[in-house]
Amino acid sequence: MKLTAAEFAAIAPLLALTVGALVVLVLDVLAGALVPIAGAAAFLAALALAAARWGETGATAFDGLFVADGLTLAAGGIATVAALLSWWGTRRTFEPAREKRGEFLALHLLAPVGMFLLAGARHALVLVLGIETLSVAFYVLAAFDRGRLESVEAGLKYFLLGSLAAAVLLYGGALLFGASGSFSLDLPPGSSPMRTAAACLLLAGLLFKMSAAPFHFWTPDVYEGAPTGVVGFFAAGTKAAALAALLRWTAILPEPQTLLTAAALLTLLVGNGAALVQDRVKRLLAYSAIAHGGVLLLGAAAAASGGAEAVRAAVFYLVAYAPMTVGAFALLGLLEAESGPLTLQSLRGLGRRRPLVAAGLAFFLVSLGGLPPTGGFFAKLFVFGAAVRAGLVLPTVAAVLLSLVGFAAYLRVVGAALLSTPPERAPAPAARPRLGSVLVAGVCAAAVFVLGILPDGTLEALAALPAVGR
Amino acid sequence: MEPLAAVTELLLPALVAIPAIGAALLAIAPRALGSRALGIAAAVSAVDLVLALWAFVAFDPAAGEPAFVFERSWFSVGGIEARFALGVDGLSILLLPLTALLSVVVFLCAPSHVRERRRGFAILALTMETGMLGVFAATDLVLFYFFWEVSLLPLYFIIGMWGGPRREIATVKFVLYTLAGSFLLLVALLALVLETGTTDLRDLATRTLPRGLETWAFLGFAIGFAVKVPLFPFHTWLPDAHFEAPTSGSVVLAGVLLKMGTYGLLRICIPIFPHAAVQFAGVALALGAAGIVYGSLLAWAQRDLKKLVACSSVAHLGLVVVGLFALDPDAARGALLHMVNHGLSTGALFLLVGVLYDRTHRRGVDDFGGIAGKMPVFATLFLLASFASIGLPGLNGFVGEFLVLEGTFRAAWPFAAISVAGVVLSAVYLLGAAKRVLFGPPRPTPPAETAPLTRAELASLLPLAALFVLLGLFPKPLLDRIGPAVDRALARIATAPENP
Numbered sequence: 018m019k020l021t022a023a024e025f026a027a028i029a030p031l032l033a034l035t036v037g038a039l040v041v042l043v044l045d046v047l048a049g050a051l052v053p054i055a056g057a058a059a060f061l062a063a064l065a066l067a068a069a070r071w072g073e074t075g076a077t078a079f080d081g082l083f084v085a086d087g088l089t090l091a092a093g094g095i096a097t098v099a100a101l102l103s104w105w106g107t108r109r110t111f112e113p114a115r116e117k118r119g120e121f122l123a124l125h126l127l128a129p130v131g132m133f134l135l136a137g138a139r140h141a142l143v144l145v146l147g148i149e150t151l152s153v154a155f156y157v158l159a160a161f162d163r164g165r166l167e168s169v170e171a172g173l174k175y176f177l178l179g180s181l182a183a184a185v186l187l188y189g190g191a192l193l194f195g196a197s198g199s200f201s202l203d204l205p206p207g208s209s210p211m212r213t214a215a216a217c218l219l220l221a222g223l224l225f226k227m228s229a230a231p232f233h234f235w236t237p238d239v240y241e242g243a244p245t246g247v248v249g250f251f252a253a254g255t256k257a258a259a260l261a262a263l264l265r266w267t268a269i270l271p272e273p274q275t276l277l278t279a280a281a282l283l284t285l286l287v288g289n290g291a292a293l294v295q296d297r298v299k300r301l302l303a304y305s306a307i308a309h310g311g312v313l314l315l316g317a318a319a320a321a322s323g324g325a326e327a328v329r330a331a332v333f334y335l336v337a338y339a340p341m342t343v344g345a346f347a348l349l350g351l352l353e354a355e356s357g358p359l360t361l362q363s364l365r366g367l368g369r370r371r372p373l374v375a376a377g378l379a380f381f382l383v384s385l386g387g388l389p390p391t392g393g394f395f396a397k398l399f400v401f402g403a404a405v406r407a408g409l410v411l412p413t414v415a416a417v418l419l420s421l422v423g424f425a426a427y428l429r430v431v432g433a434a435l436l437s438t439p440p441e442r443a444p445a446p447a448a449r450p451r452l453g454s455v456l457v458a459g460v461c462a463a464a465v466f467v468l469g470i471l472p473d474g475t476l477e478a479l480a481a482l483p484a485v486g487r
Numbered sequence: 488m489e490p491l492a493a494v495t496e497l498l499l500p501a502l503v504a505i506p507a508i509g510a511a512l513l514a515i516a517p518r519a520l521g522s523r524a525l526g527i528a529a530a531v532s533a534v535d536l537v538l539a540l541w542a543f544v545a546f547d548p549a550a551g552e553p554a555f556v557f558e559r560s561w562f563s564v565g566g567i568e569a570r571f572a573l574g575v576d577g578l579s580i581l582l583l584p585l586t587a588l589l590s591v592v593v594f595l596c597a598p599s600h601v602r603e604r605r606r607g608f609a610i611l612a613l614t615m616e617t618g619m620l621g622v623f624a625a626t627d628l629v630l631f632y633f634f635w636e637v638s639l640l641p642l643y644f645i646i647g648m649w650g651g652p653r654r655e656i657a658t659v660k661f662v663l664y665t666l667a668g669s670f671l672l673l674v675a676l677l678a679l680v681l682e683t684g685t686t687d688l689r690d691l692a693t694r695t696l697p698r699g700l701e702t703w704a705f706l707g708f709a710i711g712f713a714v715k716v717p718l719f720p721f722h723t724w725l726p727d728a729h730f731e732a733p734t735s736g737s738v739v740l741a742g743v744l745l746k747m748g749t750y751g752l753l754r755i756c757i758p759i760f761p762h763a764a765v766q767f768a769g770v771a772l773a774l775g776a777a778g779i780v781y782g783s784l785l786a787w788a789q790r791d792l793k794k795l796v797a798c799s800s801v802a803h804l805g806l807v808v809v810g811l812f813a814l815d816p817d818a819a820r821g822a823l824l825h826m827v828n829h830g831l832s833t834g835a836l837f838l839l840v841g842v843l844y845d846r847t848h849r850r851g852v853d854d855f856g857g858i859a860g861k862m863p864v865f866a867t868l869f870l871l872a873s874f875a876s877i878g879l880p881g882l883n884g885f886v887g888e889f890l891v892l893e894g895t896f897r898a899a900w901p902f903a904a905i906s907v908a909g910v911v912l913s914a915v916y917l918l919g920a921a922k923r924v925l926f927g928p929p930r931p932t933p934p935a936e937t938a939p940l941t942r943a944e945l946a947s948l949l950p951l952a953a954l955f956v957l958l959g960l961f962p963k964p965l966l967d968r969i970g971p972a973v974d975r976a977l978a979r980i981a982t983a984p985e986n987p
Binding site: 324326368383390401403406410421425435436437473 | 561564667
């Protein structure tokens with residue numbers, strides 16, 4: 018097969034990441050000191066290549082199997098940034114053994130390749146390919162802290178359930194082919210029960226990746242067991258890619274708006290409700306990640322009636338969600354490295370021990386809860402606005418009320434960290450500087466703040482997004 | 488652009504931004520400056536007070552409203568075209584100086600009870616000041632909501648970090664109640680903005696909405712505001728929050744934050760939803776009157792001075808709501824005036840209770856006696872503030888209360904009759920408390936517990952006391968400035984065309 022220059026340009030960001038991963042693996046053996054530089058260069062090259070294509074009409078590659086339009090570039094770009102921040106932020110807080118650092122970085126480079134593929138897939142098999150690429154990277158990352166039983170358990174659980182989801186997705190693709198004679202998104206018109214079944218199976222596979230209810234059961238265990246610093250990437254990256262795929266593939270769903278609204282409300286209920294009763298902070302934030310998937314699904318439901326503006330709102334949500342969740346998990350990783358597993362109890366008095374860390378954590382949680390001046394506020398405002406505009410008024414009311422439940426959950430963390438009286442004997446802060454995670458948290462906080470005051474720049478940049486749905 | 492025009496255009500952005508900039512600078516200030524954070528914050532707020540007073544003096548309704556307009560496009564997405572638009576008219580011209588003044592007072596009185604983490608306190612209180620000023624200055628609905636939410640969480644932290652022993656429950660109750668209200672407001676806002684295609688408050692007040700939307704959106708906004716006011720029966724969060732709050736938190740909560748609710752009713756609910764306002768006026772009047780009587784009875788029953796003042800706020804704000812929903816020009820003027828007067832007198836009462844608490848760590852009505860003999864200045868100020876709160880003629884409280892009652896009597900006399908009962912009750916509970924605390928049998932106490940007022944305490948109390956007298960004797964400059972805007976807001980009731 019021959020690639021034209023345009024096709025080459027369409028997949029250039031993916032190539033940069035893949036080549037970067039391979040170079041890192043080789044360098045790891047030859048010249049370990051160069052590994053971080055090569056990795057950072059690959060991330061930045063991929064982002065630059067994606068940015069260079071921004072605003073152009075979507076170029077396709079491989080006979081139209083993959084499209085690099087605004088949606089692909091936005092979702093893949095968000096995933097790449099999240100990967101970069103997550104990798105940088107875990108330096109020093111979660112440090113793999115010396116000889117594993119190259120692998121750790123290579124996995125961070127490979128996962129966004131899968132996310133790009135997933136976001137740009139116009140063919141059921143590319144969808145599967147994307148999901149598998151990102152999942153394999155995540156299975157290993159989740160289990161990377163091999164000395165800890167929870168981490169291994171997280172990897173294994175993710176692997177078993179993820180394989181099942183991939184199988185479901187693949188079966189959906191097979192049924193799609195059986196029903197229409199094509200794996201492609203461009204189906205010939207018509208409908209049949211088999212086609213409906215195929216669409217539902219594909220939807221289930223994507224909802225699993227978004228950790229949407231009722232396919233969310235793996236999320237709390239995996240997020241809790243995995244190395245803390247990378248969990249923010251798990252949440253932000255997969256949501257971005259899976260949402261892009263979902264938006265693109267809503268066209269083949271029967272009754273997409275009803276289905277997605279129902280999934281959104283169920284997800285919001287499960288995520289926010291369960292977050293409220295958690296005592297372990299990572300688990301609480303895992304349920305929060307589920308709940309945020311619910312808001313995104315509401316945005317997807319709004320977009321299903323063909324609104325480009327709803328797509329823009331949902332992608333803005335992804336842009337805002339990435340820094341707040343990556344930043345929050347970076348700070349949690351920092352704290353965990355200092356004082357062990359985090360519970361609401363062990364957070365008590367944090368405001369006195371580490372005022373800046375506590376303030377930063379509170380800021381990210383306020384953003385997750387959706388209050389200004391944070392990006393989370395506008396993200397929720399825009400998605401809810403899109404939903405009301407699409408006529409989903411009552412679901413929006415329900416979503417807003419469930420957000421209140423979620424906010425109560427965040428308040429428990431904020432209250433424990435800042436309001437409660439400290440325990441008698443506070444654990445001594447560790448002496449080692451954690452510049453990486455502090456830097457990442459600072460960058461994330463700045464991004465969240467800017468998005469929360471001046472959202473217009475981002476909105477204008479997202480004006481190039483295509484409409485999806487019917 | 489003319490230099491003068493540039494100054495008048497930038498006045499409001501500067502007013503709103505200065506506290507936030509102060510907060511940001513304090514956050515990165517070196518540790519040595521951090522220990523003097525409260526003084527710096529007081530200076531920052533004083534600058535704001537000067538600007539707000541300048542706006543008040545320069546404001547002339549005859550020269551066109553809103554004045555000091557600042558408008559830039561903010562963002563536009565999915566049918567929401569929000570503008571960063573500030574302006575001041577008769578409805579907000581009194582509330583800006585009130586906010587700035589009480590912020591200065593807060594920072595002056597804070598050193599007595601904010602003993603640690605002063606920098607954090609200053610940052611939070613300045614952020615809140617920006618939020619409150621923004622709410623009153625915004626002429627764009629989305630911007631209004633933005634500032635509305637910004638002003639919420641700082642108080643959560645202030646009560647939660649410097650508050651009393653049961654603060655964790657009180658703060659959660661406070662935040663969840665008010666957030667539930669403002670989330671309702673959010674949905675109503677989205678429905679309204681997406682239907683009309685504008686976010687401009689003036690423009691919205693000229694639109695005629697479909698009947699169903701008008702009713703539901705009105706209810707969303709009105710309940711959201713009613714929780715903040717707080718209107719009976721949504722008031723239960725308020726006494727708890729006040730009880731656990733530090734003195735400075737109580738001053739700003741009662742003085743300004745609650746006014747955001749009544750301001751919202753006057754700014755949004757009445758002019759934008761005139762038919763629904765008429766339809767639900769009876770309900771609002773009944774709840775307001777119930778609040779007056781119930782709040783007064785609650786206050787009467789309290790044995791704790793701080794809870795007493797907190798419950799009296801429920802009654803006073805009930806009177807404001809009655810004044811607004813009498814839909815009478817005089818009553819609405821009185822209501823707006825009473826918002827300011829209540830901010831001043833209740834602020835002073837919380838400060839005075841705080842003075843006692845700082846010295847004795849008690850605040851029960853029965854814990855004190857014969858204070859008048861030992862602290863004559865304190866006793867004078869306490870009586871003055873009580874009289875102002877009761878509405879004694881010659882002091883500021885009288886003017887607002889009289890206008891509310893007079894206008895309500897014309898529009899809906901039964902509610903005026905009930906409201907008068909509240910005014911009488913306020914004399915019963917406040918003077919009863921004053922009698923015990925100031926003139927009851929003296930208690931043997933260590934001299935430190937009855938030390939004379941410090942300079943900081945006097946500095947925070949005397950401006951308020953001076954305003955009691957000044958505004959009581961010369962309310963005309965205030966009434967002149969608010970009159971036309973109030974009339975215009977109410978004129979929508981008569982002139983709005985039927986719903987399509």
